[in-house]
Amino acid sequence: xxxxxxxxxxxxxxxxxxxELINRFNTQAQARFYLEHLGADFSSYQIEDATYKQAVQLxxxxxxxxxxxxxxxxxxxxNFVFGKNDxxxxxxxxxxxxxxxxxxxxxxxxxxxxxxxxxxxxxLPFLVPDLYALLPKIFNQNxxxxxxxxxxxxxxxxxxxxxxxxFFIGAKTHxxxxxxxxxxxxxxxxxxxxxxxxTGLGSTGWLKSVLAGAQGISSALLQKAxxxxxxxxxxxxxxxxxxxxxPWPSKNSAAELTFGKITRGQPLHIHSQMxxxxxxxxxxxxxxxxxxxxxxxxxxGLADKQGHLVVx
Numbered sequence: 001x002x003x004x005x006x007x008x009x010x011x012x013x014x015x016x017x018x019x020e021l022i023n024r025f026n027t028q029a030q031a032r033f034y035l036e037h038l039g040a041d042f043s044s045y046q047i048e049d050a051t052y053k054q055a056v057q058l059x060x061x062x063x064x065x066x067x068x069x070x071x072x073x074x075x076x077x078x079n080f081v082f083g084k085n086d087x088x089x090x091x092x093x094x095x096x097x098x099x100x101x102x103x104x105x106x107x108x109x110x111x112x113x114x115x116x117x118x119x120x121x122x123x124l125p126f127l128v129p130d131l132y133a134l135l136p137k138i139f140n141q142n143x144x145x146x147x148x149x150x151x152x153x154x155x156x157x158x159x160x161x162x163x164x165x166x167f168f169i170g171a172k173t174h175x176x177x178x179x180x181x182x183x184x185x186x187x188x189x190x191x192x193x194x195x196x197x198x199t200g201l202g203s204t205g206w207l208k209s210v211l212a213g214a215q216g217i218s219s220a221l222l223q224k225a226x227x228x229x230x231x232x233x234x235x236x237x238x239x240x241x242x243x244x245x246x247p248w249p250s251k252n253s254a255a256e257l258t259f260g261k262i263t264r265g266q267p268l269h270i271h272s273q274m275x276x277x278x279x280x281x282x283x284x285x286x287x288x289x290x291x292x293x294x295x296x297x298x299x300x301g302l303a304d305k306q307g308h309l310v311v312x
Contacts, residue, residue, distance in 0.1 A: 006067070006068070007066060007067030007068065007087065007139055008067055008068050008070070008083060008085065008086050008087070009063045009066065009067045009068065009069045009070070009086070009087045009088075009089060010069075010070050010072055010080075010082065010086050010087070010088045010089070011056075011059060011060060011063060011069055011070070011071045011072065011089050011090075011091065012072055012073075012074060012077070012088065012089065012090045012091070012092070012096065012100050013056055013071055013072070013073055013074070013091060013092065014073065014074045014092045014093075014096050015073065015074075015075075016045075016048060016049040016052050016053070017045055017048060017049070018031070018045045018046060018048070018049035019049070021034075021035070021045065031045075048115070048118075051114065051115050052091075052092075052114050052115065055091060055112075055114035055115070055128055056071075056091055056114070058128050059089065059091050059112060059114075059128050059131065062128065062129075062131045062132060062135075063089060063131065063135070066135040066136070066139065067087070067135075067139075074092075074096060074099060074100075077099065077100065077103050078103070078288070080103070082103070082104055082105070082107055084105065084106075084107070085107075086107050087107070087108060087110070087135075087138060087139075088100060088104060088107050088108065088109045088110070089109075089110045089112060089131075090109060090110065090111050090112065090124075091112040091114050091128075092114065093119055093121075093124075094111075094119075094120070094121065094122050094123040094124060095283070095284075097109065097111045097123040097124065097309070098123065098164040098165050098201065098283055099164070099283055099285065099288075101148060101150065101164045101307035101309070102150055102162035102163060102164045102282065102283070102307070103162075104305075104307065104308075105305055106305060106306070106308055107308065108138060108143070108145060108308050108309075108310050109307065109308060109309050109310060110126060110131075110134065110138070110310045111123045111124040111125060111126065111309060111310075112124060112126050112127070112128060112130075112131070113125075113126065113127055114128070123309060125310075125311055125312050126310075126312070134310070138310065143310055144310070144311050144312075145308040145309060145310055145311060146235060146236070146308075146309045146311045147235070147236040147306045147307065147308060147309075148164060148199075148200070148201050148235045148236060148306055148307035148308075148309055149199050149200050149201070149235065149236055149237055149238065149240075149302060149303075149306060149307075150162050150163065150164055150199065150302070150303040150305060150306060150307060151163040151164075151166070151167060151197055151198075151199050151240055151282075151300065151301070151302065151303060152300070152301055152302065152303035152304075153167055153169075153197075153280050153282075153290070153298050153299070153300050154298070154299045154301075155280075155290060155292070155296055155297070155298050155299075156296055156297040156298075157296055159290045159291075160290075161280055161281075161282055161288075161289070161290050162282065162303055163197070163199065163202070163282035163283050164199060164201055164202070164282075164283055164307060165198070165199060165201055165202030165205055165206070165282075165283045165284065166196055166197060166198040166199065166202040166205065166206045166207065166282070166283065166284070167195075167196070167197040167280055167281070167282055167300065168194055168195075168196060168206075168279075168280065168281050168282075168284075169194055169195040169196075169197070169270055169279075169280045169292065169298065169300075170192070170193065170194025170195060170245075170278070170279070171194065171274060171277050171278060171279070172277050172278075172279045172281075172286070172289075173277055175277070176191045176192065176193065176248065177191070177192055177193065177194045177195075177274060177278065178190070178191050178253075178272075178273040178274055179195075179270050179271055179272050179273050179274065179278075180270070180271040180273065181195070181244070181257055181268070181269070181270050181271075182268075182269040182270070182271070183257065183260060183262075183266060183267075183268050183269070184266060186256075186257050187257075188253075188254040188256060188257050189252065189253050189254060189273070190244060190247055190248075190253050190254060190255065190257075191247070191248045191250065191252070191253040192244050192245055192246055192247040192248060192255075193245035193246040194244075194245050195242055195243070195244050195245070195270065196210060196242065196243045196245060197240055197241070197242045197262065197268065197300050198233075198240060198241050198242075198243075199233075199235075199237070199240055200232075200233035200234050200235045200236060200237035201235050202283075203231075203232040203233040203237075203241065204231070204232075205284075206284070207232065207241060207243065208232070210243045210245065211228045211232070211243075212228070214228075215227070215228045236306065238263070238264065238302065239261050239262060239263045239302070240261070240262040240300070240301070240302060241259070241260070241261055241262070242259065242260055242262055242268050242300070243258065243259050244257075244258040244259065262300060262301055262302070263301075263302075264301060264302055267299050267300060267301035268299070268300040268301070269297060269298070269299055269300075270297070270298045270300065271296075271297045272292045272293055272294050272295065272296045272297070272298070273294055274292070274293060274294055275293065275294050276293065278291065278292035278293045278294070278296075279291060279292055280292045280298060
């Protein structure tokens with residue numbers, strides 16, 4: 001394997017729930033006291049922590065046979081510079097894989113399931129032992145990928161944000177978001193709980209929840225079943241969907257342009273009218289945001305890049 005040692009492998013890891021509790025309460029004993037005082041089972045946190053860290057250690061050991069390994073915690077992703085030839089291995093949950101993909105430029109990503117008994121792992125097709133046979137194939141360019149579309153929000157102030165699942169555009173508090181929305185020749189001022197923009201990968205998440213609510217309301221009002229497709233979009237779909245949450249029709253706001261398809265030739269434009277607390281955040285991570293204050297315009301469309309998830 002000496003000929004493979006120049007390969008660079010970035011291993012992405014995350015903190016466990018136990019790690020986060022210890023960060024909050026300073027010691028494991030204090031974390032245990034807090035949880036058990038509330039009647040929670042502390043042992044489940046310990047088992048989860050041990051299972052994950054054992055999987056990480058074994059993964060590091062296997063990867064080191066095939067190249068130079070750098071382990072990176074997810075919190076450092078926004079500031080990390082990936083090399084164009086890096087192989088990225090993600091061990092964690094589906095959400096961690098999605099979070100990683102938007103920071104890459106077509107590098108292959110291997111999703112590893114550290115706990116197949118408890119994690120569904122839609123984006124985690126491999127188990128830790130699979131890496132022995134998989135990595136030589138990847139470094140020999142003998143592998144298949146599933147391409148994943150990525151959404152892009154380009155702001156008029158120069159800021160850019162990417163999303164693998166979805167964007168939320170609105171107010172970061174529970175007050176109404178105010179903005180002007182525009183697509184093609186249609187345009188209106190709205191007041192709502194915000195706008196959701198979903199990719200193919202994200203169409204089974206937040207978008208599905210929004211559509212399920214609309215389906216239930218429509219069925220009840222029409223007194224007949226209204227059906228929405230289970231699979232709205234493919235992961236590599238060349239379009240996005242937007243949906244306005246709880247639009248409020250009034251003298252100063254309309255509610256006609258509330259759902260639609262975004263394509264490369266038909267982006268969505270949103271002009272903020274929020275003097276403060278306007279935000280755009282991606283993939284359900286509120287810390288991953290850009291400010292979206294009055295006077296700023298966001299153009300939402302497909303990114304030029306795609307995620308490349310290695311598959312079996």
